[in-house]
Amino acid sequence: MTARTATFYNRRYNAYVPAMGYACDVIHAAPHRVNFGAPAAADPDGILGGQTIAEAVTVTTFLLDEADAPFGRNVTVVANGIATSAVTVNGKDYLGQPMTESFTLNGTTPVVGVKAFYWIDSVVVGATADRTIDLGFGTKFGLPYRMQAAIIETVDGDDAAAGTFVSGVLTDPQTATTVDPRGTYVPTTTPNGTKILGAVFIPNSDVNAAGNGGLHGIAHYSA
Numbered sequence: 001m002t003a004r005t006a007t008f009y010n011r012r013y014n015a016y017v018p019a020m021g022y023a024c025d026v027i028h029a030a031p032h033r034v035n036f037g038a039p040a041a042a043d044p045d046g047i048l049g050g051q052t053i054a055e056a057v058t059v060t061t062f063l064l065d066e067a068d069a070p071f072g073r074n075v076t077v078v079a080n081g082i083a084t085s086a087v088t089v090n091g092k093d094y095l096g097q098p099m100t101e102s103f104t105l106n107g108t109t110p111v112v113g114v115k116a117f118y119w120i121d122s123v124v125v126g127a128t129a130d131r132t133i134d135l136g137f138g139t140k141f142g143l144p145y146r147m148q149a150a151i152i153e154t155v156d157g158d159d160a161a162a163g164t165f166v167s168g169v170l171t172d173p174q175t176a177t178t179v180d181p182r183g184t185y186v187p188t189t190t191p192n193g194t195k196i197l198g199a200v201f202i203p204n205s206d207v208n209a210a211g212n213g214g215l216h217g218i219a220h221y222s223a
Helices: none
Strands: 032-037 043-052 057-062 073-079 086-092 098-104 119-125 132-142 147-155 158-160 164-166 184-186 197-203
Touching: 043 057, 043 073, 043 119, 086 132, 147 164
Parallel strands: none
Antiparallel strands: 032 197, 043 132, 057 119, 073 132, 086 098, 086 119, 132 184, 147 158, 147 197, 164 184
């Protein structure tokens, strides 16, 4: 029988499974191939460009281009001058699970997020006089399941060295600054919207002492 796996994800419901131990496309402890498609290049103002923060602001209803990041990707934020305002991004992962990430602006130095958003619902920013911010997306890609290691990368079907893998943590509960509970992957190959990228990982269905975790990781923090 052919294993059927989801390719459409609906933001209207939460498909997160607590302590998930099995999935039809995952063989216990065996390598698992993840196809990232042909993701676009990082875009530092792909979500918000030149947004004034002279007053505290809440901007709502954004949608990441999930077609080029099938399991979400991280966000980045930068100001156009000295600023230390708080920035909170609210959205959902590819499962429709609510999630929140918090940042503190570091002036003109980009702040790089560690969670993989599939949808963005709102951005809340504290005030800094005479400043604007750009909010965009980076090159950290979300994963369908919690992984423990990256083995190899593929580019247009050819093998390449594995990129930078950050494992999801079993911190429970998660917070607005903990890394993505399933982990993230930065490919060795720079995404450009044309190259088809993939990688092979070892899945991890471990749970913590409270029995939480599994293939979908600890539940995301959301505010």
